[in-house]
Amino acid sequence: MDNRRNFIKKVIAAGTLASVGVSLPLTLPAAPQKGRASLNLSFQEGIAPGKSLNEKFDYMEKLGIVGFEPGGGGLANRVSEIKQALNGRNIKVSAICAGFSGWLIAEDPEKRRQCMESTKEILAAGSELGSVGMILVPGFNGQQPSLQMPGAREILLEQLRELAEYARQRNTAVILEPLNRGEAWFLRLLADAAAMCREVDSPGLTCLGDFWHMTREETSDRGAFISAGKYLGYVHMASRKRRSMPGEDGEADNYIDGFKGLKEIGYQGYVSFECGTKGKREETVPAAVKLLREQWKRA
Numbered sequence: 001m002d003n004r005r006n007f008i009k010k011v012i013a014a015g016t017l018a019s020v021g022v023s024l025p026l027t028l029p030a031a032p033q034k035g036r037a038s039l040n041l042s043f044q045e046g047i048a049p050g051k052s053l054n055e056k057f058d059y060m061e062k063l064g065i066v067g068f069e070p071g072g073g074g075l076a077n078r079v080s081e082i083k084q085a086l087n088g089r090n091i092k093v094s095a096i097c098a099g100f101s102g103w104l105i106a107e108d109p110e111k112r113r114q115c116m117e118s119t120k121e122i123l124a125a126g127s128e129l130g131s132v133g134m135i136l137v138p139g140f141n142g143q144q145p146s147l148q149m150p151g152a153r154e155i156l157l158e159q160l161r162e163l164a165e166y167a168r169q170r171n172t173a174v175i176l177e178p179l180n181r182g183e184a185w186f187l188r189l190l191a192d193a194a195a196m197c198r199e200v201d202s203p204g205l206t207c208l209g210d211f212w213h214m215t216r217e218e219t220s221d222r223g224a225f226i227s228a229g230k231y232l233g234y235v236h237m238a239s240r241k242r243r244s245m246p247g248e249d250g251e252a253d254n255y256i257d258g259f260k261g262l263k264e265i266g267y268q269g270y271v272s273f274e275c276g277t278k279g280k281r282e283e284t285v286p287a288a289v290k291l292l293r294e295q296w297k298r299a
């Protein structure tokens, strides 16, 4: 019935436009899926003021923050501490931020093996915490010697297939993060990360759009998120000039175009703060949250 009603509406619209000399294709493009997406804010451990996890979580709950992103280093030993502090709260572990050793595009197979093993350990701990995934960078600029293209990509994909399957079995994922050229030469564009996800084709592999890196590398925030589409698993947030709290860089901190893209792909994942602050945390953090909610509404 709804389809029929929409069809009639389209026919009427086409007829009206045709009468003023505009011709339309027979099938109209699908409408953007606005309305399905939601802004689920998350904080890395250093963002909220507070001396203990409990103080931080109290603060986050008051601000309506629903995700917590701990670092991956030593995570296995922190599972019960984190579980306890989250007990009965409206906050979940969002993703796990890196913490692995070695790197996946290392020339030295031993370094690649270290990365596979440490990544699996962190994925297992993250899975116990119910995290959506663990953030992984294939290689930083400083990690040398590294494999070169095109061989590097094939070896990376082979390892990602194994990690994605390991993650999938534990109901979590590896989240590939493109960085800016100052930090990594190998993976800089969201579309490139998404293409790797497409090739691996597993719910155990997704990708991340970090506004900080995107500011330097992407030609369009909206375009980048649309290019990632269903493979987008996570978003990082920071101010756009100094990687501070959103809003601290004034006019530059406009996320509306990116938020439009997130709405168009129906993104329901987390948008997680990964940044410092130049001001007083008690002031800059709530101001940033307010700014993002306003911009989300306007997108």
Ligand code: MG
Binding pocket: 177, 210, 236, 274
């Ligand atoms: Mg990031």
